[in-house]
Each structure stands twice: as C-alpha cells, then as structure tokens.
Amino acid sequence: MPEQISAETNDQTPRSTRGRPPDEVKHEAMLAAARALFYAGGLKRLTMEGVARTAGVSKVTVYAHFSDLPGLIRAVVLAQRDRMTAVLEALSTDPTQLRQTLIEFGLCLMDYLTSDEFLTLQRMLASQAMQHPWLGPIIHQEGAEATCDKLAALLREAVQRGGLREHDCRMAAEQLLGMWQGFQTTGLMIGGCAKPAPQALRQRIESSVDLILSAHAPEGEAS
Template sequence: MSEMQDTHSQPPPTPADGSLEKAKRRQILDGAREVFLARGFDGASMGEIAKTAGVSKGTLYVYFDSKEALFEALTTEEKRGLAEVLFKLDADDPDVRGVLTRLGHSYLVHMGRPEHISSVRMVIGAAEKFPRIGQIFYEAGPCRGIERLGAYLDRQVQAGRLTISDTPVAAQQFLDLCKSGVMHRLLFAVGDRPTEEEIHKTVESAIRVFFAAYGPNAAPR
C-alpha cells in the first residue's frame, strides 16, 4: 500500500507558481532518484525521500500524494527526456547506416550505465505488485524510442533506401539486435559494462543483420 501522510502534521502551504514550484519539484525528484536507486522501490520511504531532498514530509505530499505517484513522475520525466535525446533522428539524413550506427552506439552506452541497470531491476521488482509502474516505464522509454525510430524508418522506406512493411517491428528488432546479450548479462550482474570494442562489434553486427533483412534490395517483408 502507498505510504500515507501523517494526519497529525499541519497541512503544508500550496506550492507557489512558476520557477519556485519547478525548482522545488526538481529538488524532490532528485532526492527521490537517489533514494530509489539506493533502496529500490519497496525499500524507499517517503520520509527518507523527504530527508534526502531537503524538504519536509508535508511539503513532499503537496507535490506527490504517494510513493507510486512520485515514482511514476520520475520515470515518465526521465525516460521521455532520454528518448528525445537518444532518438533525435534527422529524417532527411540519407546516410541510414551512419544514423543507425550512431544510434546503436549511444543506445548501448546508455543501456550499460549502472544507474540504468539499477532502474530496470527496480521496475521489474516492483511491477508484479504495481503493474502500472511497469507500464509507465515501458511507455515512457521503450515505446517512445520505437515510435521515433519507426518514424525515421518510414521516411527511409518512402525514399527507397529501405524495404520494410512494418517499421515499428523493424525498429524493435534493430534495438533488440543492438542490446542482444549485453542487457541480460548486466541485469544478472555477469561481467563488466561493454567496452568500446564490444559496442562497436555489436552495433556492426546489428547493422549487417538489419540491412540483410531490410536493405533497399531486400525482398519485401
């Protein structure tokens, strides 16, 4: 169950409008990220989050009425922002191999970051009890990335540079090829983060397979 506000505390003031409210919200989210990554979703408490963020527990509840709401806001903001950075693709760039190579490299670099692995583990652990957390994480991150990459692939199909009948599926397949065994290995804490050489080889392999299936001369599929 969600942690509830202490009914004996005085009701905190309503958040101010404008920059002050944004700064306070940012302060809370930064503190929440630190606690969630250190304690996991179940282990984190609103009291500890308030302390780490440097706000009163009452103030925390003005902005977020539960731990689930706070986690959802943090996940949505971070994953959407990340998708916009990683998948900022120029639809008119004719160098499809170059675009996908750069995307694959940045994608794998991010996937291998310890804080990302910790986030995925935390969501997986909490999703059974709180399915909405898993849904929020998936929709804000992977789904948005696939949507953006699919839009880029659509333009390349129209330009005759690729032969794809289902671009969302092709986008998912390319990302899966890039992370291949790397993500599973890291999730189970087996081995180290991928080296530049491993990233390069993995992305090169993904590009080869992708173009064998969807290159301009490939059979329609």
C-alpha cells in the same frame, strides 16, 4: 552509488538555479531526491516523506506535484527518458545519414542499458514487481515501449522518403533492439558477464543496423 541530495532551504539555492521559477526548482529537487532514493534502496527507501525530507520541501508540496507514489516513479522514469530523448533529438535528420543516425541511436541506448544505473533498476524491478504490480507497466511503457516507438519512427520516415521499402517498421525496430542487446543485458544483470568493450559494442550495433537496412533496402539496392 547514486548522487547524494542534500536538503536545501530557499536561502541555499545553488547559483545555477537562481532566477528560475521556485516551483521548477522545487520540482527538479524533488525529482533528484526521488531518483537518488529509488536507486539507493528501491521502494523501501522511496517514500513521499523521504522525498520531502531529502529535497527540503514539505510533504504537501510533494503530493501537489506528483499526487502519489506511482506518479512520482513515473516522473522519475520520464525524466530519464527525456534525458535520452534530448540526445536522440540531436541526431542527424539528413536522409543520407540514416545508417549513422541509427548507429548513434544504438550507441546512446546501449550506453544506458549497460550502465550500473539501469542494471540496478532491472534487479530492483525483478525483486519487487510481484509486490508492486503497477511498477513494471510504468517502466516498460515509458521506457522500452517509448524507445521502440522512437526507433520505429526513424525507420518510418526513411520509408516515406524512399530510403527504405515498405515494411513493418515496428517489428523491424524490435528486431534491431533485440540484436543490439543480445544476451549481454541479461548476463550483466545476473553478473554472468563483463560490460562489453566499446569497440565490441560498436561492431555489434553496426552489424545489426547493416542487416536491417539490407533487409529493407529499396528494390534493386539490397546487397
């Protein structure tokens, strides 16, 4: 279940937020409220009024920060992407550690793609995409496309360093993402399979990375 966000007045600001700009505190409170409402009940629960009430701010303040409902949802998706990006940015940039970097990337990503939060989002999207055609493109572009771009950039940097031979990095990134996910994300979404064990997931990720690296290894180095 998503975390419950309680409305707070300025006098009830948590200690961790004291000293920070009021607008930043309000912005984060509204994002947290929107995220909780979104995952709790989708667009039926997520309204500008609901976010204002849950975050303890005025509706005018919500509109000032996000302008409309699509803008609010985009901000929620971007916040999730930023959390993942922060983890990915911490990965090694040592050219000799490309394999391990890709494996860590895969573990981080698949931990999210097999989470209850992601599965709830996918089910919600499947049921509401027809009524709200603007919803799918936001989630796809800011989620899947942005992730693929990040992975392709890692491969492109390896090509520039000479660690991989020239190839279509975007296609290779899509192939790697596809191998990591396999059928399991679809199975999880419809309740057709159990969440993979950590060791099984690591083996899938490692073998997929090894396949891609072998396929695009510099001439004379491919196994």
